[in-house]
Amino acid sequence: MKLDNIDLQLLELLQQDSKMNVKEIATQLNLTKTPIYERIKRFEKEGIIEKYVAVLNRKIISQSMIVFCSVSLESQKIDEINAFSEAVRQIPEVMECYLMGGINDFLLKVTVKDLNAYHHFSSGKLAVLPNVGQIKSTFVLNEIKRSTVFPLSL
Amino acid sequence: MKLDNIDLQLLELLQQDSKMNVKEIATQLNLTKTPIYERIKRFEKEGIIEKYVAVLNRKIISQSMIVFCSVSLESQKIDEINAFSEAVRQIPEVMECYLMGGINDFLLKVTVKDLNAYHHFSSGKLAVLPNVGQIKSTFVLNEIKRSTVFPLSL
DNA sequence: TAGTACAAAAGGAAAATTTCCCAAAATGAA
DNA sequence: TTCATTTTGGGAAATTTTCCTTTTGTACTA
Structure with missing residues (x-):
């Protein structure tokens, strides 16, 4: 399991915002959607990405x-x-x-x-x-x- | 800003898995896609949902x-x-x-x-x-x- | 109790995105 | 250089999101 530079940039983006669409990410990383898509699928398959979650605002839901x-x-x-x-x-x-x-x-x-x-x-x-x-x-x-x-x- | 029972169930689901699609959630909560969709959009607009992120497996990426x-x-x-x-x-x-x-x-x-x-x-x-x-x-x-x-x- | 007003939900259609396929390009090894 | 393998590009199908309109439900008023 090795991660190249694109992998790391991609993981960084997904950790910040997992709702970015593939095309958008592809543009930012100077690639097309297929390589981005395949890399993400690989992360999911190999468990590097465990899950996708919504992060709530603690104060608003008054769990403060x-x-x-x-x-x-x-x-x-x-x-x-x-x-x-x-x-x-x-x-x-x-x-x-x-x-x-x-x-x-x-x-x-x-x-x-x-x-x-x-x-x-x-x-x-x-x-x-x-x-x-x-x-x-x-x-x-x-x-x-x-x-x-x-x-x-x- | 008040949350009803459906809101809480919905937030719980999204905190566990934000990649569930709207139809799937709707089925689980005995509604159709529109009310689910609208509630989610409301959460995002009002900041109850701050962001969506990918959660990585710390061990695999060797940040252990x-x-x-x-x-x-x-x-x-x-x-x-x-x-x-x-x-x-x-x-x-x-x-x-x-x-x-x-x-x-x-x-x-x-x-x-x-x-x-x-x-x-x-x-x-x-x-x-x-x-x-x-x-x-x-x-x-x-x-x-x-x-x-x-x-x-x- | 009926009527009205308002909010929430249902259903469908268009737009956008994901997913998959195949061809082309790049990479690496012999 | 050539072959084999992996990665990338581009397009089409399938799915999902998004938005619009209609319907249902609920609460308040007379």
């Missing part, structure tokens, strides 16, 4: 609160980690979850409507999971940047 | 390292915060950046190819910004969940 929470487990056995991981995947408020190095904790990015909803999530959905130890919540005051574009280079 | 870094500024004056914010927005490796409550630090989610690239980012692009105090980096061992779907409800 983001909270990062650090969760430590009481046991770090692999089975326990897997069980917690699977449970967290089922919770829609958890938009991202990472197993962190160094401290062996999980970092969760949680989106909720307001503080009340966060309380409901934290005590009702998260703390009740088996094996959960300490939970530390830090609230986001301001979203400075949110990008979906991976920095690509050869 | 994620690092969270906490950055504290030496001065918390509003001008300094704004200057740092603006600088960070220009750095492609920084995919997300938040001003955090409690500690008045920034939390940055950084994506790089490898440890070497991270070193280059950290000391070459981040630490050199004016007013930057302490930088604490925590590396992600495993990505448990990454979702682009906001939990929506009435």
Whole structure:
């Protein structure tokens, strides 16, 4: 799986705006629609492009609160980690979850409507999971940047 | 700006797969293409849908390292915060950046190819910004969940 | 209860885009 | 240089989007 320069430019464009039509992209990259079309199909087939999604404006839909929470487990056995991981995947408020190095904790990015909803999530959905130890919540005051574009280079 | 039940279902679908065609969505939601089409156009016009993007598979494109870094500024004056914010927005490796409550630090989610690239980012692009105090980096061992779907409800 | 006004939905037709096919050009290896 | 392979170009068919008009539904008023 190797990507040439055109591939990278194409992926960059699609990461910014997937609704651009093939002809338009072709013009920008100095090609015709067929090569662009084929490259995109290849990306989809090989899983380089996982999916296409609509990005919503968080403020308008009034899901305006983001909270990062650090969760430590009481046991770090692999089975326990897997069980917690699977449970967290089922919770829609958890938009991202990472197993962190160094401290062996999980970092969760949680989106909720307001503080009340966060309380409901934290005590009702998260703390009740088996094996959960300490939970530390830090609230986001301001979203400075949110990008979906991976920095690509050869 | 109010969203009815159909709107929420529609937004949920579009957040999961924006390439579904209008007819297909209409069938799922027991409507015809026109109302679906009009609602989508309304979302776009009013900014509820900000944009459409392609989501890439991070591992395949070998941008496989994620690092969270906490950055504290030496001065918390509003001008300094704004200057740092603006600088960070220009750095492609920084995919997300938040001003955090409690500690008045920034939390940055950084994506790089490898440890070497991270070193280059950290000391070459981040630490050199004016007013930057302490930088604490925590590396992600495993990505448990990454979702682009906001939990929506009435 | 009927009538009116307004908003939402249905259906169809035109325009635009995607998809696919085949020929031509470019690239690479022998 | 020649052959084989991959990539690109251009056009036609199929699908989808877009827009227009009619119909249905809903809520408010008399």
